Amino acid sequence: MVPTEYYIALSSIIFVIGAVGVLTRRSAIMVFLSVELMLNAANLALVAFARQWSVAGAATALNGQAAVFIILAIAAAEVAVGLGILVAIFRYRSSTDIDALSEVRL
Amino acid sequence: MSAVELAALAPALALLGALINGLFGRALKEPLPGYLASATVGLGFLFSLFAFFALQSMEEPSVHIALWDYLKAGNFDLSLGFTIDTLSVTMMLIITGVGFLIHLYSIAYMHGDSGFSRYFSFLNLFVAAMLILVLADSFFLMFIGWEGVGVCSYLLISFWYTERANADAARKAFITNRVGDVGFLLAMFLTVFAFGTLNIHEVNELALAGAVSGGLITVIGLFYLLAATGKSAQLPLQVWLPDAMAGPTPVSALIHAATMVTAGVYLIARAGPLFALSPVASTWVAWIGALTAIIAAFAAFAQTDIKKILAFSTISQLGYMFVAVGAGAYWVGIFHVFTHAFFKALLFLGSGSVIHALGGEQDIRKMGGLHKHMKVTSFTSLIATLAIAGVPFFAGFFSKDAILAHVFNSELIGGSKYLLYVLLLVTAVMTAFYMFRWYFQIFRGEERLSEEARAHVHESPALMTVPLMILAFFSVAAGYFGLPEFAFPNVFSHWIERSVEAPVSFGHPSVGLEWFLILLSVAAAALGLGIGYWVYAMRKGEPARGDTGALRNLSASGAGFDALYRPLFIRSSEGLASGLSSLDSNVVNKGVSQGAGSVGLLANVVRWLQTGYARQYALFMFIGVAILALVVALNGGLS
Numbered sequence: 235m236v237p238t239e240y241y242i243a244l245s246s247i248i249f250v251i252g253a254v255g256v257l258t259r260r261s262a263i264m265v266f267l268s269v270e271l272m273l274n275a276a277n278l279a280l281v282a283f284a285r286q287w288s289v290a291g292a293a294t295a296l297n298g299q300a301a302v303f304i305i306l307a308i309a310a311a312e313v314a315v316g317l318g319i320l321v322a323i324f325r326y327r328s329s330t331d332i333d334a335l336s337e338v339r340l
Numbered sequence: 341m342s343a344v345e346l347a348a349l350a351p352a353l354a355l356l357g358a359l360i361n362g363l364f365g366r367a368l369k370e371p372l373p374g375y376l377a378s379a380t381v382g383l384g385f386l387f388s389l390f391a392f393f394a395l396q397s398m399e400e401p402s403v404h405i406a407l408w409d410y411l412k413a414g415n416f417d418l419s420l421g422f423t424i425d426t427l428s429v430t431m432m433l434i435i436t437g438v439g440f441l442i443h444l445y446s447i448a449y450m451h452g453d454s455g456f457s458r459y460f461s462f463l464n465l466f467v468a469a470m471l472i473l474v475l476a477d478s479f480f481l482m483f484i485g486w487e488g489v490g491v492c493s494y495l496l497i498s499f500w501y502t503e504r505a506n507a508d509a510a511r512k513a514f515i516t517n518r519v520g521d522v523g524f525l526l527a528m529f530l531t532v533f534a535f536g537t538l539n540i541h542e543v544n545e546l547a548l549a550g551a552v553s554g555g556l557i558t559v560i561g562l563f564y565l566l567a568a569t570g571k572s573a574q575l576p577l578q579v580w581l582p583d584a585m586a587g588p589t590p591v592s593a594l595i596h597a598a599t600m601v602t603a604g605v606y607l608i609a610r611a612g613p614l615f616a617l618s619p620v621a622s623t624w625v626a627w628i629g630a631l632t633a634i635i636a637a638f639a640a641f642a643q644t645d646i647k648k649i650l651a652f653s654t655i656s657q658l659g660y661m662f663v664a665v666g667a668g669a670y671w672v673g674i675f676h677v678f679t680h681a682f683f684k685a686l687l688f689l690g691s692g693s694v695i696h697a698l699g700g701e702q703d704i705r706k707m708g709g710l711h712k713h714m715k716v717t718s719f720t721s722l723i724a725t726l727a728i729a730g731v732p733f734f735a736g737f738f739s740k741d742a743i744l745a746h747v748f749n750s751e752l753i754g755g756s757k758y759l760l761y762v763l764l765l766v767t768a769v770m771t772a773f774y775m776f777r778w779y780f781q782i783f784r785g786e787e788r789l790s791e792e793a794r795a796h797v798h799e800s801p802a803l804m805t806v807p808l809m810i811l812a813f814f815s816v817a818a819g820y821f822g823l824p825e826f827a828f829p830n831v832f833s834h835w836i837e838r839s840v841e842a843p844v845s846f847g848h849p850s851v852g853l854e855w856f857l858i859l860l861s862v863a864a865a866a867l868g869l870g871i872g873y874w875v876y877a878m879r880k881g882e883p884a885r886g887d888t889g890a891l892r893n894l895s896a897s898g899a900g901f902d903a904l905y906r907p908l909f910i911r912s913s914e915g916l917a918s919g920l921s922s923l924d925s926n927v928v929n930k931g932v933s934q935g936a937g938s939v940g941l942l943a944n945v946v947r948w949l950q951t952g953y954a955r956q957y958a959l960f961m962f963i964g965v966a967i968l969a970l971v972v973a974l975n976g977g978l979s
Binding site for chain 2: 253256257258260265332333335336337
């Protein structure tokens with residue numbers, strides 16, 4: 235069986251890739267994709283821990299699985315809303331550069 | 341529902357009239373609101389009359405009608421209800437009877453006024469509040485009516501509110517009354533503290549049973565006296581009544597002469613047993629009444645406004661009533677309320693008729709000789725003048741004589757009663773004098789009308805003169821209910837004393853002395869009228885005209901109370917107000933501004949963080965989460 239540490243290491247790598255993507259990319263679509271990467275890195279960590287718990291025979295084994303489903307559902311909803319907003323912004327300004335969207339300040 | 345209980349509907353009827361006129365009055369054509377308002381009060385009068393006759397045949401002439409439970413807390417139970425007994429029915433008959441006539445009169449008097457329906461709405465509201473006041477079974481409900489009539493008085497004094505002076509007069513009346521109302525509140529607090537109840541009947545019973553010490557009763561009585569001085573315009577709170585003449589004249593007749601201002605007398609008579617147990621409080625009541633009576637009579641001398649003379653005369657007559665209830669003669673106080681309601685309402689309505697005829701003229705120096713122009717007003721006013729002057733066989737004579745006799749014989753107010761008697765006798769002379777001046781300067785002597793008034797003068801319409809005639813009839817007839825007890829049957833005293841059972845006793849001097857006292861009061865009236873005749877009829881007012889001395893100025897200024905109160909209360913409270921205002925703007929306001937400014941400074945520091953770049957915010961979040969994670973890790977995990 236693949237040790238849990240491997241999954242966690244992969245999860246961390248994907249998370250960092252996502253985080254760097256969020257911070258460095260200017261296209262809103264790419265920022266979105268990076269956020270998805272971070273979410274799925276977390277999902278991977280959760281299922282890895284859940285597997286370990288189930289091997290140990292703990293009663294809480296399914297908690298991690300359940301959390302993943304909640305995150306998937308929320309991510310889907312977030313994408314639906316977020317992409318909707320993005321399409322609206324793109325129609326309005328013909329660009330998805332998020333640095334150009336800096337009017338919301340004092 | 342028995343005939344007596346029907347009377348409890350009278351305030352509801354008047355309230356209904358007030359609501360209809362207040363909400364839909366503008367939609368009604370002019371005389372209609374007036375007839376509607378008159379009808380509700382007239383119906384109330386009929387109901388009161390039924391109750392009056394039903395009470396006659398009852399063994400125990402008192403009916404209690406429970407309305408609502410207002411408050412229940414532990415042992416304290418405050419329920420609202422009406423007491424219909426001989427005393428409250430008498431007051432109801434005065435309020436609705438005289439009120440009905442004044443409503444009718446107002447239809448003609450207020451003809452063409454833009455606030456016609458508003459006027460009748462207020463007037464009906466007043467009748468409702470006044471009926472609640474007299475019907476109340478507890479001090480609490482009485483206070484509701486007490487405040488209600490105060491509001492209506494305010495609304496009606498400032499009825500023509502576009503004139504600054506009228507609005508000021510209304511505020512003066514309201515604020516002065518508030519001082520008395522504080523007394524009423526404090527008295528109620530102490531009543532609950534001492535008796536554990538506010539029900540008037542229970543308080544009286546407990547007081548008679550000796551449940552409360554005499555000192556506490558005296559304090560409670562003095563606070564109720566303060567309340568009464570406010571509403572009934574007695575020293576030291578009498579200053580508002582002369583200014584209250586700014587309202588329409590029928591309002592002065594109903595509220596500021598016949599009914600509302602007698603509420604203080606009614607309050608003391610209602611709480612009669614309480615006052616009877618405290619000779620100190622009773623003596624205070626009597627002395628305040630006597631001093632008010634003579635000072636107000638003096639102030640009436642130099643007034644030139646047709647209504648102000650009557651206003652001071654009302655204060656003076658209320659003083660008589662206070663002396664009566666102070667001396668423990670509760671039925672006598674109510675008897676004078678009863679007779680005074682007729683002749684003083686008549687005097688005011690007569691003035692209204694004159695003012696109406698002259699197109700708004702109120703200065704008696706510009707009147708005179710009106711008798712030949714307005715015979716009905718003149719004759720009815722003459723009857724009222726003779727009644728208030730205390731001429732025998734007119735109503736005022738019997739009630740005033742009863743007051744004088746009872747003060748002389750009182751065993752409640754101690755040795756000062758002879759001094760009180762002399763004060764009242766002197767006041768009687770003064771009353772006859774200034775009332776003669778009032779009548780003569782208006783209706784007799786030479787005509788001093790202005791050109792436009794001369795062209796305008798006419799007798800008033802029947803809607804105004806018929807109430808005058810009815811009131812004139814009662815200004816004579818009302819006195820025969822209370823003939824001197826020692827020689828004649830007196831139905832009024834037996835009637836009222838069935839409701840007010842106070843332990844007071846009066847001396848019984850010889851019949852000869854009683855007749856002598858009557859002779860003295862007749863002599864007082866004759867002397868006053870005689871001096872008046874000499875000054876104004878024979879010498880054409882010369883002895884009074886040339887005098888511009890200090891005494892005349894003192895009288896004209898209402899005995900100088902306004903000049904005294906202005907620096908004492910008004911200036912000082914204005915000073916206090918401006919001090920507090922500067923405290924508010926310099927300390928409170930500045931403090932708040934400084935607080936807001938410091939928040940602004942902090943905000944300027946933090947502002948640079950908000951750039952609007954989403955990626956920068958994300959970086960802050962990552963840094964924050966990283967720091968949190970580091971802290972958790974350094975502390976060895978979450979648990």
